[in-house]
Amino acid sequence: MASVVLNDVRKAYGKHEVIHGVDLEVRSGEFMVLVGPSGCGKSTLLRMIAGLEEISDGLISIGGKVVNELPASQRNLSMVFQSYALYPHMSVRRNLAFGLSNLRMPRDEIERRVTEAARILQIGELMERKPRQLSGGQKQRVAIGRAIVREPQLFLFDEPLSNLDAELRVQMRVELANLYNRLGTTMIYVTHDQVEAMTMASRITVLNAGNIEQVGTPYELYNFPRNRFVATFIGSPKMNMLAASGGGTADFGAMGLPADVAHVGVRPEHLVLGSGVAGKVTLVEYLGSEIFVHLTLPSGQQLLAQADGKAQIRMGDAALVSFDAKAAHYFGADGTRLPLYDAAA
Amino acid sequence: MNRVIRKNLAGYAFLLPWLVGFLLLAIGPILFSLYLSFTKYNVINPPQWIGLDNYAYMFGRDARFRKALQVTFTFVAFAVPAKLVFALAVAMLLDKGIRAIGIYRALFYLPSILGGSIAVAILWRNLFNADGVVNTILGFVGIDGPAWLADPRYSLWTLIVLAVWQFGSPMLIFLAGLRAIPQELYEAAEIDAAGKVKQFFAITVPLLAPVIFFNLVLQMIEAFKSFSGAFIISGGSGAPLDSLLFYTVYLFNEAFSFLRMGYASALAWVLLAIIAAFTAIAFWTSKYWVHYEGERG
Amino acid sequence: MDAALTEPLALARSLRAAKAQRAKRAALLKHVFLIAASLVMIYPLLWMLASSFKPNNQIFGDPSLWPREVTWANYPEGWNGMAVSFGVFFRNSLFVTILSVIGNVLSCSFTAYAFARLEFTGKRLWFALMMMTLMIPYHVVLIPQYLTFLKLGWVDTYLPLIVPQFLAGDAFFIFLMVQFFRQLPRELDEAAMIDGCSPFKIYWAIIMPLSIPAIATAAIFSFIWTWDDFLGPLVYLNDVKDYTVPLALRMFNSQDSVTQYGQMFAMSILSLLPIFLFFIIFQRLIIRGIAMSGLK
């Protein structure tokens, strides 16, 4: 178990900088998820921690030791790749044992660890197969198995579930979470899927265009997004964003807000139907326990509201909508959060 | 140790065998031939510096040089694409599960094993004589074929056919490349209702692009340097009427028959420049159509 | 069964039968085509084979493929026809060829790994220079190269034929393997790096086993080209006892005296056997290959 500390880490390809001085601390034993839109630099950051990518500037320490100059193999970490990167010419057993034999570990110790990993991941009967004879989920398990046999101080995951179908993804998510609970090793996990991020992370780092937007627990990120980017990125469906000026918004009128509020964000579950401003229902998505109601206000502003699954609302209906100002989020002109009602919440 | 230094160290460690060979055995002779290209050198006596005279003669007065260029360019322009298309088609045919496939593969490779041996030259002459096997077959369909190798109008084309006939090497490389394409991709395409043609252009060509590129570049280089076939079949002279005067045949004669090693060296460097230009163009355009699985875009 | 259903069912069945028939016919057609094509391909070999069983004075006058009178004499006479037995030439050729194949495959894959997978200063320049060695017409470097080996005192030994093969002397193979190596997913190298592999271990334990088709291809070419090469042995070997098979074969051809074509063809046929065997064995490696599925 080790902490990971990034100090002003930068990455540039030629003159083109893609990571702009990232400072980040991953605590020992923490499950840190790096999340962000594609191309935000999250994979690059992970690969720099792994030692697969050069660092243009800054420091990376693992377990209190600067590893800038250490090759990947000496950083005592494991990595699970998006494509699994299983060695196609080796059996599952060899795939698991390969890294250990490189460490010149005694044979019986290798055997013990491989058997243990196979037991944990329930791949015992696959041991003599080649990767091409495995299903997607099985490959995924082997890839994870290869990571855990080394008993590293740090696990790195690069979108490990993105190649699985929806059902399997949910299942593996649970298994990964269980694995984390059992091992308690520090994990850094890259994904673009915010459900994965929310469900698994101890803390989440939101990256955007090579900068960290916010680091926090899923709770903090959801309830106190530091800026508009995080607010809209975290949460599904997305937060509604209303332009504000002069203490109120165009659609909902004066709200007595401070003058520096430029945007008001309301999560769909905080919109209340039945009173307030009139809008037109343009689409209704029925999910069983709840429904999503797409509304268009007279100004043309689009809104998405969540309502109880039993609510009888149809496309084309007129609907009234309102929200509790205390449940809303407020952002200044530069996009940063204005802590208007945070204390109350 | 600094990571950059370590990287260079690893890179050069792996490069070392080649580098030693290149610096010790290859570059010296190459540069020496460049020097010779500015000399008059009959091999028997020491080279005499004559500046650009060789090049001036080549571009100014040497009609056979121009003829050799014309013959060689024609050969490259037709033999290379034809050979590649043929090799790829046969490789794809032999890639699929047909009975006795191994035997066919071996048989199709045989002509390439024969190479430019004397036997091939003799046979090729017999095949394409005025009363040879080819004309006998053409006779069945009512075509009165000419003496293919004897007639300067047809001799080069006959040699192009010979070159295409020896398509074994690119075929083998294509085969190796085809084996690296995952079968599931075709299955997936099948499900997506992509026809064979579509599959070829959507899967085979893009995934085979690095191999196609390799074969294209190498076959082009080889074609520019093509020697044995024309040399043996024309009895070393490029006959009839210089229609088989391949560039390297001309070069060889200048060097070894007429002992003009200096001039031959100049010829070699002009050819080198031509090949290098075409290769550079190929590499430059490859950026747009060759993508490597192992490399991030 | 419902009458309304029987008809479409029968139709479907007959369609399926017709389809099977068509597939059968297509396969047959394919074989007919392949056999015809094979005949065209191997006609020269058949001719050579037939000629090796003809008396010398019937080879050129009689164009038929079937020998009028069959003689085996060309084989023993050819084998012992030279000042040195052909067995010696075969042994020399095998010696040079096997060492060359080993040298080529090892050194060229080594170099190719550097070009395909490692980053180092000057890589593009070296690559361009390597390609240049492919482009220069070899006749013109023959003499300068000879002078180099003469200075090293290697003329009249096998060293000029073998040492360059261990120094990645044939850029063809380097470029070939570069192209194949570049196709392998980088994540395999990275996984191996994390698994504690040095660059050499990655080359040896990951890249090489995964490139068996490419390596088999290179081995086949290397074998054939070295076996067939006569220019190198011609220039560097002086003693007939050291000659290789192609050099010996060319010695049959005499412009001002008797050329024993029957013997030459007989020995040519024999000289093809090692190549053919090597090809048969190694082509299986190309075909079997390694399924890359699950990586892409």
Place this chain on the structure above:
Amino acid sequence: MSFYNRRRFLTTTAGAAGALAVAGALGTPAFAQDRRVRHFWWGNPERDKRTFAVIDIFNGKNPGIVVEGETLGFADYFTKLTTQIAGGNMPDVIQMGYGVMFEYINNGAIVPLDDYVGKSLDVSKIDRSALDAGTVGGKLYAVSIGANSHVAMYNTRLYEAAGIKVGDNFDPFGWTYDDVARIGKAIKDATGVPGTDDNTADYQNFSDFVGQKGAAMFTDGQYTVPQEVVEEYWATWKMIRDAGATVPAEETAALAGVADLAQTGLVTGKSATSYAWSNQLVGAQALIEDRLGAAMYPNTPAMVPGSIVQPSQFVCLTRDSKDAEAATSYMSAFVNDLDMTKVLGLERGIPSQPDVRAALEPQLTDIEKVSVAFFDGIQGKTMLLPPPPPSGANEIEQTFERLAVEVLTGGRSPAEVAADFLQQASDIIARA
């Protein structure tokens, strides 16, 4: 030599040249006990066997001298020799052909023998004409190892089938171009096989024709064949072609410049007569079943001699020889020693030493007898050997063969081609 114990793989000391180079570098004498001579020739399995046997005889008779034989096919011989010249390690004794040899002499690659004549080298019994052929500028450079002349080889079965009989309607030593047309036509009519190859692109026949017309190929280093002679030569062969005596022009064109005996019309059965050098008779006979006859090249009715007798091959001493005395003593034995020449036989042509010829007489094969009879027949019917050709002669020959194809295919008029040829010939001389 075992497979694992490659004598020459890791050590360079066995190679004479390598050894000398190393020894020279170290400043220590190597192999002081043996004087080494390298002899290099082009050959074929038969010649190689005989020559190696001769070397063994010599080595047995001359303790202290070790001759080493090196051999290649003709096609590769000069390529290798060229690299060796450049490397300064030519073998001591090399085989040379008439023509190319003069380039080597002119440039000093071959050295004069006069210093050794009467000492290590005995030429006292060698034919005067053969010695003259190896003499340039008054110095002897080369010793002939076999005389040669142009020969028309004909298929006796086909000739007889057409009723052509020597002494009756065919004089092998005095036939004219008109005879060629007449006989060729008769054979074609009788057997379906054209009577003769078409020599339009054959430079050897052309050179005879030049002599027959009283002209000279070279005068004072210039190419001096008159244009009329070129045109007349082509007209003569057109006459024969038009008479229906030759193989089709297009097939002739296919073979222009091809020196391979196996491809001549006589061997492939496509004609009854092919034109070659007399020392090729044995080789040609080995490739066909029918018996061969030998005739001179045809002449004009004036019967001015145009053929020459010239050595087919010489042995020469190279400038790289380290022990010229040992080398010349070997050369001397090669042409004089009856034990050795008996083994060599007529394989390289008719020997130029009368004692040797006499000793060989009893052991001749049929075709060798034909060849000896041919040589008897041409006595007095050949012209004197012209002075050695200048550099570039070789290239002129190729140019002729190349351009003559246009005459055959009718691409340009013979007059145009002739003018072009003469222009190119003088260009070649100017550039050489």
